Amino acid sequence: MEGRSGAMGEGRGGEAGGGAEREPELESEPAVAVEAVMSVQVVSTAAAAKVPEVELKDLSPSEVEPQLGLSAVAVSAMPPPAGGGDPEAPAPAAERPPAPGPGSGPAAAPSPAAGKVPQASAMKRSDPHHQHQRHRDGGEALVNPDGTVTEAPRTVKKQIQFADQKQEFNKRPTKIGRRSLSRSISQSSTDSYSSAASYTDSSDDETSPRDKQQKNSKGNSDFCVKNIKQAEFGRREIEIAEQEMPALMALRKRAQGEKPLAGAKIVGCTHITAQTAVLMETLGALGAQCRWAACNIYSTLNEVAAALAENGFPVFAWKGESEDDFWWCIDRCVNVEGWQPNMILDDGGDLTHWIYKKYPNMFKKIKGIVEESVTGVHRLYQLSKAGKLCVPAMNVNDSVTKQKFDNLYCCRESILDGLKRTTDMMFGGKQVVVCGYGEVGKGCCAALKAMGSIVYVTEIDPICALQACMDGFRLVKLNEVIRQVDIVITCTGNKNVVTREHLDRMKNSCIVCNMGHSNTEIDVASLRTPELTWERVRSQVDHVIWPDGKRIVLLAEGRLLNLSCSTVPTFVLSITATTQALALIELYNAPEGRYKQDVYLLPKKMDEYVASLHLPTFDAHLTELTDEQAKYLGLNKNGPFKPNYYRY
Structure with missing residues (x-):
């Protein structure tokens, strides 16, 4: 989620530097003016070295020191200079000194040049009665109303400002220096720390967290995260998420x-994001002890994991884990x-699988499993069918909420976010095939259709297929459109939906991604052969190149796109997280015998309760049944309002 930030920062610097020279248009000026201009250029260049000395004598120490003595917090909060007050000549972004930020290490002491520049810029004056004339060396001449030509000193200052700062920029060619600069430039952009793309496998410290000895401020070392020093920034992200998770906060309070x-x-194994952190801290507030690992090697927000570790939660996760790291963390x-x-909260079934495989005796004390993904639920039903499920399990994935x-x-919004961040693609007119028309597929199709894309759907279920047709999508087999589509999206929960044969037939630059939980939907393993070349373009974006030069764009190596490459709407995750918390409470407190060794759906009453906790956010007001109406429908006035077989 840092590679893009750095690349963008350096790119902006290049643009700024390249825009410094301007070609004059002097052919239409009188010959006298041209001569005057040439003489001014010579004088201006000769005097350039002397001007800064004169200016520095006019600057008292008290005018310079306050700007150099600002705290890191104050500096980072200040807006970047807009060209020193000259609206026609904004300071190039790459020439600004980097603003200190969390996790970027101590700020470097500003050089004398950095102190001079803002003061010099502040002294620029413009006279509306003078006409400006620019020259090849970047200087200016002022043509006075009486026709005389005089030197424009403020242009010389601008020249010195560029030269000084360009020299200062060149003094920082190191990897860390460039990264610090780029972060200051893109602090407010979608590539900042706050995005899910903030940390990648190319991070400040290439040392594996497993090889580090880290402790939080309380001296506790029972965790393994990328960098515990990022905790402060992660705490801010968690606080932002709390504002959009009203039900969990209400549950915590009640x-x-x-x-x-x-x-x-x-013990939990889910995506470790700011929203998960709110859930974990809510479970802790309700009396639980928690230990956590990530269910996806790319979805962890390192700063959030650090904040949880700092708060005393044993967290074992970082972005960019290897397969070996993944199982080690679990x-x-x-x-x-x-x-x-004594309780399991799983997303994908990997944690449950590991305990069954390595520590089966633990199930003697485990009261229940809560699972929230299609993949994990499928595994639970397989265990139940084989008679190997040892404890009750709650199927959160198929709950209404x-x-x-x-x-x-969630997928309706995050699919666009993930594709846009990774590819910068315009969706209008693009041909897209979405494999699967369940709820995830419906969300993806609706978003892409609204953006003007031509959307095809593949589906095995005739009911979902009919829904796709009546929603205005053309139902096809993947083989029928694979040569012509620009984007292929899988969201089936199945395996080998996109095979090597499909990948071989795709057009050049076709984008391939997955919105399902597991990385089995796209046959990525078949692409790791000697004849194909892999080329990393940016974080979570790879070109896979065929011998004839054809290439496809593979996102997140076939893993979950939205949580690997972008963010997801916090409010929607509040609904899921609240459902998970209530499912844990239900299973943990259920009297013996209420739930057998099987897979259960949440009670309808619980779904309705979760929904009701989120309604106040919209200032929504429910209509209440009268006694007569409740009797007529055969319902309790307080719900549940629908039978279990009802399909919303």
């Missing part, structure tokens, strides 16, 4: 006194001396 999860030892959560989990909100609305 149930905190009761501590319904007191004694619960929850094992560190589970295999702990003196601590054994997950299917109809997270899967649909």
Whole structure:
């Protein structure tokens, strides 16, 4: 999520430097003026070295020191200079000194040149009665009303400003210096730390977190994150997420006194984002002890993981883990001396699979499993069918509040975000095939259609297929359109949906990505052969090049696009996270015998309760049934309002 930031920063610097020279248009000027201009240029250039000395004598130390003595917080909060007050000549972005930021190390002491430049810019004057004439060397002449030509000193200052700062910029050619500069430039952009693309596998410190010895401020070392020093910034992200997660915050406030999860030892394996952090801290406030790992090697926000570790949560995750790291982190959560989990919160089934494989005896003390993904639920039903499911499991994925909100609305917004950040593609007129028309597929298709794309759908289920047709999409087989489409998106939860044969037949520059949980939908393994060349373009973007020069654009190596390459709407995740929290409370507190060793859907009443907690955000007002109406419908006035078989 840093490679783009750095690339953009350096790119802007190049543009700024390249725009310094301007070609004069002097052919239409009188010959006298041209001679005057040439003489002014000579005098101006000769005097250039003397002007700064004169100016510095006029500057008292008190005028310079306050600008150099600002704290890091104050500097980072200040808006960047807009060309020193000259609206016609903004200072190039790449020439500004880097603003210190969290995780970027101590700010370098400003050079004397950095102190001179703002003062020199502030002294520029413009006279509306003078006409400006620019020259090849970047200087200016003032043509007075009486026809005389005089030197424009402020242009000389501008020349010195560029020369000084360009020299200062060239003094910082190191990798760290360039990264610091680019972060100051793109602090407010979508490539800043706050985005999900903020940290990549090319980070400040290439040392594996497994080889580091880190401690938080309390001296605790029971965690493994990229850099614990990023905790402060991660805390800010968590605080922002809390504002968009009203139900979890309400649940935390209402149930905190009761501590319904007191004694619960929850081991979790989910995407570690700011929204997950709010969930974890809510579970902690309700009395639970938590240990956490990531369910995806690319979706972890390093700064958020650091903030959780600083707050005392044993977190084992960082962005860009290897496969070996992934399983090592899960094992560190589970295999702990003196601590054994009694609840599992999983996303994808990897944690459940690991415990079954390595520590099957743990299930003797585990009260239940809560699973939120299609892939993980599928694994649970397989275990149940084979008679190997040892504990009750709650299927959060098929709850109404997950299917109809997270899967649909979240993907409807995040698919565009992920594609735009990684490819900068314009969607209008592009041909896209979406494999699968479940709730995720519906969200993706709706978003792309609204942007003007021509969308095809592949589907195995005739009911979903009919829905796609009636929503205005053409139902096809993948083979029928694979040669012509510009983008291929998988969201089926299946394996080998896009095979090597499909990949071979794709057009040049076709974009291939996955919106399902697992990386099995695209046969990425078949692309790792000697005849194909892999070329990293930017973070989470690879060109796979065929011998004839054809290339496809593979995003996130076939893993989940939105959480690997962008962000997801916090409010929608609040609905899912609240459902997960209530499912954990239900399973943990359920009397013995209520739930057997099987997979269960959440009670309808619980779905309605989660939805009701989010309605106040919209100032929404529910209509209440009268006693007569409730009797007529055969319902309780307080719900549930729909039978379990109802399809929303």
